[in-house]
Structure formats: C-alpha cells, structure tokens
Amino acid sequence: MKQQKPTESELEILGILWEKGASTVREVHEKLAETKDAGYTTTLKLMQIMYEKGLLTRDASSKTHIYAAAVSQQETQQQLLSKMIDTVFGGSASQLVLQALGHHKSSDKELDQIRQYLNDIEKQQR
Amino acid sequence: MKQQKPTESELEILGILWEKGASTVREVHEKLAETKDAGYTTTLKLMQIMYEKGLLTRDASSKTHIYAAAVSQQETQQQLLSKMIDTVFGGSASQLVLQALGHHKSSDKELDQIRQYLNDIEKQQR
DNA sequence: ATTTGTTTACGAAGATATTCGTAGATGTTC
DNA sequence: GAACATCTACGAATATCTTCGTAAACAAAT
Known part of the structure; x- marks a missing residue:
C-alpha cells in the first residue's frame, strides 16, 4: 500500500x-x-x-x-x-548533497553531525 | 526575470x-x-x-x-x-543531507568529494 | 429564543496540466 | 508523382488541483 x-x-x-x-x-x-x-x-x-x-x-x-x-x-x-x-x-545523490551544502546554511553542529555520519560509513567499510 | x-x-x-x-x-x-x-x-x-x-x-x-x-x-x-x-x-538543509546520504548509495569517490567540501568549509572558518 | 460566530459538508467554478486526434506540410521511396 | 512516413501546429477533451460560496449544524452570548 x-x-x-x-x-x-x-x-x-x-x-x-x-x-x-x-x-x-x-x-x-x-x-x-x-x-x-x-x-x-x-x-x-x-x-x-x-x-x-x-x-x-x-x-x-x-x-x-x-x-x-x-x-x-x-x-x-x-x-x-x-x-x-x-x-x-x-x-546522483551526492550531487544533491553538495548543492544543498553549498547554498543553504547549516550550523556547525549540523555540519558535525554530517561529518560524524560520514565517519561511521567509513568505519563500516573496513 | x-x-x-x-x-x-x-x-x-x-x-x-x-x-x-x-x-x-x-x-x-x-x-x-x-x-x-x-x-x-x-x-x-x-x-x-x-x-x-x-x-x-x-x-x-x-x-x-x-x-x-x-x-x-x-x-x-x-x-x-x-x-x-x-x-x-x-x-533544515542538513536534515535533507542526512536523509539523502542514508538512503541513496554514493560511491567512495563521491563521499570523498563531500568530505573534501566539509573540510574546506572548516578551514574557511578559522 | 434570537442573534452572532464558528464549524463542517457539499458542490461547483476556475485554473492548470496532461493527453491525444486530426490536418497539413515536408521529406523519402519506389 | 503517388504512396508512405514523419514532422509540426492546432484545438479540444480529459484529468487534476485549487478556490470559494452557500447552507446547515451547533455553541455561546445577550
């Protein structure tokens, strides 16, 4: 449904x-x-x-x-x-991400959240 | 226009x-x-x-x-x-970014591009 | 209990988007 | 050049979305 x-x-x-x-x-x-x-x-x-x-x-x-x-x-x-x-x-999802980051302000805290998320992905792959 | x-x-x-x-x-x-x-x-x-x-x-x-x-x-x-x-x-743009990263596969290369971009932002702020 | 205000229900008008049939022009093949 | 295919233009039908007027139900206030 x-x-x-x-x-x-x-x-x-x-x-x-x-x-x-x-x-x-x-x-x-x-x-x-x-x-x-x-x-x-x-x-x-x-x-x-x-x-x-x-x-x-x-x-x-x-x-x-x-x-x-x-x-x-x-x-x-x-x-x-x-x-x-x-x-x-x-x-391309990453293209969207770059556009969004480039033109729409995010706070430091939010950017950290994203970095954290990327780190987690990296770890998972090893 | x-x-x-x-x-x-x-x-x-x-x-x-x-x-x-x-x-x-x-x-x-x-x-x-x-x-x-x-x-x-x-x-x-x-x-x-x-x-x-x-x-x-x-x-x-x-x-x-x-x-x-x-x-x-x-x-x-x-x-x-x-x-x-x-x-x-x-x-919240960052919310969109997290959703996009979470549910739509991106290649390692693309993820690196995003990391690179985040690093650049960080540098600019100091 | 009448007035006043707020609510839902309904229907229909208006605006916008999508689909396609048909006709005429142009090009291609035999 | 006749038959056939492909293209544009046009108009109109259909579908979908948006807006709102009007009426009836209900509640609150006087």
Whole structure:
C-alpha cells in the first residue's frame, strides 16, 4: 500500500502538521495564512480531501475536528528525494548533497553531525 | 526575470535535455517512453509549451526542430531544493543531507568529494 | 429564543496540466 | 508523382488541483 504523492498544497499542510502535531483546521489555516492567502474553507476542503485520500487522520468526536498527518515525514522525504535525485540531479545523490551544502546554511553542529555520519560509513567499510 | 516553476512532466523533459544535450522531439520521446507511456504528440505538445514559456530554446531551421534546455540545471536544482527543504524538511538543509546520504548509495569517490567540501568549509572558518 | 460566530459538508467554478486526434506540410521511396 | 512516413501546429477533451460560496449544524452570548 504505497502512499500517493501529495500535491504542493498538501505538502504545505503536512509540513505544518509534522511540525505542530495534531491540529484543528483553524490552527493549520492560521499558520498557512502567514505565508499565503487563501480562505478558510479552502484549507478545510483541502484537509477533507487529504483525509479521504488517507494522508490525514482525524478525530471527529467533538464538533471541531482534530487532524493529524497519516504519513510519516521521513517516508515522504524519501519518496520526494528519490524522485528529485532521479529527474533533477541525474541520479546522483551526492550531487544533491553538495548543492544543498553549498547554498543553504547549516550550523556547525549540523555540519558535525554530517561529518560524524560520514565517519561511521567509513568505519563500516573496513 | 525569475524562472517559472516547471511541472512534473516538464522536469522529466528538462532532465533528459540536460543529460543528452540538444535533441529532437523524437529523441526525447524515445527516452521518455522507456519509463512512461505517452503518445508522441503528447511529448511534442509539452515541448512546444515549454518553448513558449521560455523553458526551452529551439532551432527551427530544418524541418525537424532541435530543442535545448533554456534554464540551467543548477539554478533549477537550487529552486527546487529550497522549496523542498522549506516545506518537507522543516527548513533544515542538513536534515535533507542526512536523509539523502542514508538512503541513496554514493560511491567512495563521491563521499570523498563531500568530505573534501566539509573540510574546506572548516578551514574557511578559522 | 434570537442573534452572532464558528464549524463542517457539499458542490461547483476556475485554473492548470496532461493527453491525444486530426490536418497539413515536408521529406523519402519506389 | 503517388504512396508512405514523419514532422509540426492546432484545438479540444480529459484529468487534476485549487478556490470559494452557500447552507446547515451547533455553541455561546445577550
């Protein structure tokens, strides 16, 4: 049972739910409104559709429903990364890594994490 | 003059043109057909639209037109990476890097390239 | 209990993307 | 040059995504 690919708008909503956890439509909408302008019912409709598609779960026990992401952030990341590496980076994951490191600031701590990870790989190979 | 965002299908075509260089519709279509099935005129139409949008250039001097990507691979990569980091990786580029390294095989040579890059950054900071 | 506000449900319009049939132009082969 | 193949152009159908108006249910406030 493979997850179907979320659309652009759906991804924005998933992003919010991954970050904030289970939320009401209102909460998601407020957050969305910070960077985008759309009516409340638009957000509602999107979330209802996502629920039907199985991208979200919802608790309808009270009048105001509570929605949560039904797909994991990591799984979705993998899916999208794979596609992107394939079509846009000519199949080379390392090319993507270099691009990402080159143009998007990372903290020292994060860079250390990456170094650590590379070291671990190296060790495994011996 | 900002490049408009290519659609999913358009990206596939761009990917082929980046890899193979300037090509005819037929050539692109053959390549596309390996992984997808669509009619020839569908590919043609797509490429015509991309030309109108400015995503492709074309040489129409002979009957069979020759198309080429009008947007750079790198610029497009940046654009898509930024968006993806933002919505799917909670703004953390390093998180994306770790995911990419973790799930997509890279050769030793490529990993060395990445280590080298990290070393360079480290040096710059002192 | 009427007004006011918030919520869900529904349907449909509008926008965008994808697909392909058909026609006409051009080139190729016999 | 007639038959055949290949190409572009065009238009339109189809599919998908996005947006929002409206109505009904419900709750809270006066």
